[in-house]
Amino acid sequence: MSNDSSDLSERAQLMLRALIDRYVRDGQPVGSRTLAREAGLDLSPATVRNVMSDLEALGFVCSPHTSAGRVPTVQGYRFFVDTLLKVQPLDTQSLNNMRLELSLDQSPKDLVESASGLLSGITQMTGVVTLPRQEHALFKRVEFLRLSGKQVLAILVTGEDEVQNRILSTEKEHSPAELQQASNYLNELFAGKDLTEVRTALLHEMQETRTHMNSMMVTAMHMADQVLEKNQNEDFVMAGQTNLMGFQELCDIDKLRKLFDAFNTKRDMLHLLDQCIHSDGIQIFIGDESGYRMLDECSMVTAPYTVGGQILGVLGVIGPTRMAYDRVIPIVDATARLLGAALNQKE
Amino acid sequence: MSNDSSDLSERAQLMLRALIDRYVRDGQPVGSRTLAREAGLDLSPATVRNVMSDLEALGFVCSPHTSAGRVPTVQGYRFFVDTLLKVQPLDTQSLNNMRLELSLDQSPKDLVESASGLLSGITQMTGVVTLPRQEHALFKRVEFLRLSGKQVLAILVTGEDEVQNRILSTEKEHSPAELQQASNYLNELFAGKDLTEVRTALLHEMQETRTHMNSMMVTAMHMADQVLEKNQNEDFVMAGQTNLMGFQELCDIDKLRKLFDAFNTKRDMLHLLDQCIHSDGIQIFIGDESGYRMLDECSMVTAPYTVGGQILGVLGVIGPTRMAYDRVIPIVDATARLLGAALNQKE
DNA sequence: ATTTGGCACTCCGCGGGATAGAGTGCCAGC
DNA sequence: GCTGGCACTCTATCCCGCGGAGTGCCAAAT
Structure with a gap:
């Protein structure tokens, strides 16, 4: 017969719907008599039993034990949500x-x-x-503060004034002036841009021959890279x-x-x-x-x-x-x- | 008799201890026979029953129903931990x-x-x-960044390089230079001090006649106050x-x-x-x-x-x-x- | 005076029917 | 193809009886 689920009879679909509906409401296996009433169709429990038998053969419902009603299976729910669910508009x-x-x-x-x-x-x-x-947030500005030794606190401010801190370990000690320079440089270059955009630009720049970049610029790039690195918290x-x-x-x-x-x-x-x-x-x-x-x-x-x-x-x-x-x-x-x-x- | 709990007989105390011990172990009400064995004392269940009766009268134990064993009450536990608990040294x-x-x-x-x-x-x-x-953490430094309009981002760095951000709303717009001045001033004044110390110093300063403070200093004080204000997160x-x-x-x-x-x-x-x-x-x-x-x-x-x-x-x-x-x-x-x-x- | 053994009593928890209810499957009749 | 009827199955529930565990009390023993 029709074990192709797509041509499941109209009536069977209606019953499945009604069954799931009912089961969702009160959590009890639903039997033929109940379903006959519920489904609106004017059918006798016996007929309903036959249809349910079909649904069981298709794997859409199952009974926990002989002589309990039927319960939807995972596949039953699947079919339900995929093809015969009508969402209720939100009040x-x-x-x-x-x-x-x-x-x-x-x-x-x-x-x-x-x-x-x-x-x-x-x-x-x-x-x-x-x-x-945060990937598509806007880069607003970045600031660097020297904490102690080779530790630098980076502060990244993004579009909606969200603030992120990160502590970086740098290779050498930087003076406050150097850090200021670096942040000025970055802010000028990237302000208002998309974070991913900044990231790619950054990688691109760093792969370029560095001959025409002074050491400050290199430092700035490096630190910015660290800041943006694992931004996926x-x-x-x-x-x-x-x-x-x-x-x-x-x-x-x-x-x-x-x-x-x-x-x-x-x-x-x-x-x-x-x-x-x-x-x-x-x-x-x-x-x-x-x-x-x-x-x-x-x-x-x-x-x-x-x-x-x-x-x-x-x-x-x-x-x-x-x-x-x-x-x-x-x-x-x-x-x-x-x-x-x-x-x-x-x- | 002795319904003054302090002179609860030695033996009774021992039994209470044993009872709680046992009850803690397996969660079942403990009866006289069990307790007689458990307590180490060489007593018959009948004697134990008498003692338990006393303990019940004192409110240290109770039975969930007739003919179940006894269970410690809250007061029983209290007495136990207060006066007869010996902690086991940690292995x-x-x-x-x-x-x-x-x-x-x-x-x-x-x-x-x-x-x-x-x-x-x-x-x-x-x-x-x-x-x-955080109250007794060390004030390490504070920085101010202008975000937009009258919004200022304050960054407070405390002793162990913990960083806290706070967004302040100021009364007027401040230039980056002003903010820089303000943070310099505060850092110089307070670096290395205790946060509560800073707070009290701050309040004290602000109550002083402000005549001999220039506007920059007032601003700085105000902003610092806001930063420290509700530091109890x-x-x-x-x-x-x-x-x-x-x-x-x-x-x-x-x-x-x-x-x-x-x-x-x-x-x-x-x-x-x-x-x-x-x-x-x-x-x-x-x-x-x-x-x-x-x-x-x-x-x-x-x-x-x-x-x-x-x-x-x-x-x-x-x-x-x-x-x-x-x-x-x-x-x-x-x-x-x-x-x-x-x-x-x-x- | 305390401890003990004995005894009657109480209550819980458990297994065993017995029963009612719900539901199925199948079959014969419409 | 739908329906009513019937036999069957399985569960849940109540009730019953019983054994176990424990108490309280009393009278005897120490």
Whole structure:
């Protein structure tokens, strides 16, 4: 018969939708009688049973044991979100709240915190937001201060008056005057430019024959290089971890523990989020699709946020696989847009 | 009879000790037979029962229900730690590990992280360490950078090359030259002094008639004041929250949730830690003694850490009331000493 | 006067039916 | 192709009885 999922009968799709809908609502396996009522179609439980049997054969649902209702599988959720999900438009009430929350005058860092809080607050799950990439921020100025011996404190001021410090170890001791010269030189050369632009220009310059550069210039270049070097202090912020404690499927203490441990060792998490940043638009990991054990019973809905077309970071929500995707997706989407807009105003 | 706790019979004290010992080990109410064996005294269960009855009358133990063994009460623990606790000396193995971990060349901030990790790692509970107070750090130098309009970026470098940024809003626009003058003036005046000393000197100067100060000096003073103003970025670091999930008495998801929520809203926690900073030496909060509901089934063992006699912060361990105080106390104590020593070397 | 053994009593925890409820699968009839 | 009916299965729950652990008290022993 039709084990090509694409020509799954209209009716079967409707039932799957209804089943997931119901299961998401109350977490119990759903049986034929319930579904018959729920689906709106005027069918008897017996008929529903037949259809469910088909759905089970396709791997979209399964029953925990004989004589329990059916539960969606990961593939079931996948098919659901891919082809038969209709997102619910966000009610204007919440939207306004969000806009308000994110339009207050805040520093970029605070905005990220707010966004994370919003996500966790509205969805009652856990919100994550990666810190914005600095790569495309504007180079405003740099200053060097001599600390002691060969240690130099570099201060980099970027577009939105964000300040970064770094302590450099130089090869020889530099006098305050030399440092002043170096920073003047760099500021003149690069002020107002894009950080990546600065970086490439820098590398380019340094590869040029250095004959027509005086030693001061070389020093300046070197130090600037060190400052910009590992500028990817990629990290992220999350809020509402404890929200996850409310869900039955995570009430197994051991599972929760693994999850939280994973949050603490941020490495894997970052790696996962990193993957999301490359796809534009909403991305959804269901259950173990992420490939990370820690998220076994969890799903993640993410979206990149952008300013002027440039992707600055990712944000999203982590919750049990059984989540209301139709509700969560627009929330994540809206948050991404609003955060982008808020960051844009700052520039 | 003797309901004055101070003349609790030798034997009764011994039994209380044994009881707590046993209860801490396996978490089960302990009955007369067990205790008779445990206590070492050669007594029959019946005798033990009589003594336990006394202890119950004094409020040191209680039974969860008729015909269960006895469990120490908060007051029981209190009496235990106050008068009949003998701390176990720390084995040299662990001590060396700790010393190693804290003697690596690390920035103060990293040291704090390490200390917190150590506490949680060794005790298998949750470690907390407040960030060191900066009040008694040395003023090394300050620099001002003009950002835009009336915004000035102040950079304060303290003793151990710690750097702090602050953005000031000034009353009028200052030229780079003016700012340079101001920082020169301040650096000359205050370099190498204690931050609090600087602060008081500052306030004193500003109250003086300003007639013999030129406008540059006034400006400098004002800006310095703003920089030093709210220098108490009190915050703390904790590690190993998930360790707490292992304990039965906290396996009630709801209780755990409250606890973690409390950790996230750091306010109460800070307040509590703040109280500890004023007492010198180990301090122990048992159960609800802290007055904070969140710690209902938990205890906290803290100790301030010092450099050169100055208390810089507090560190400690949070765990279930049923913890091995005799083991935890020396660990907290040692960590405090080692952290103090490590910070001292940095100066 | 304290300690001890004995005894009756209480309460928890556990395994074992028994039962009700929910749900399935299949089949025969519409 | 849909439906009602029927037998079957599996779970969850309550109840029961029982053994174990422990207490409290009393009377006897030291």
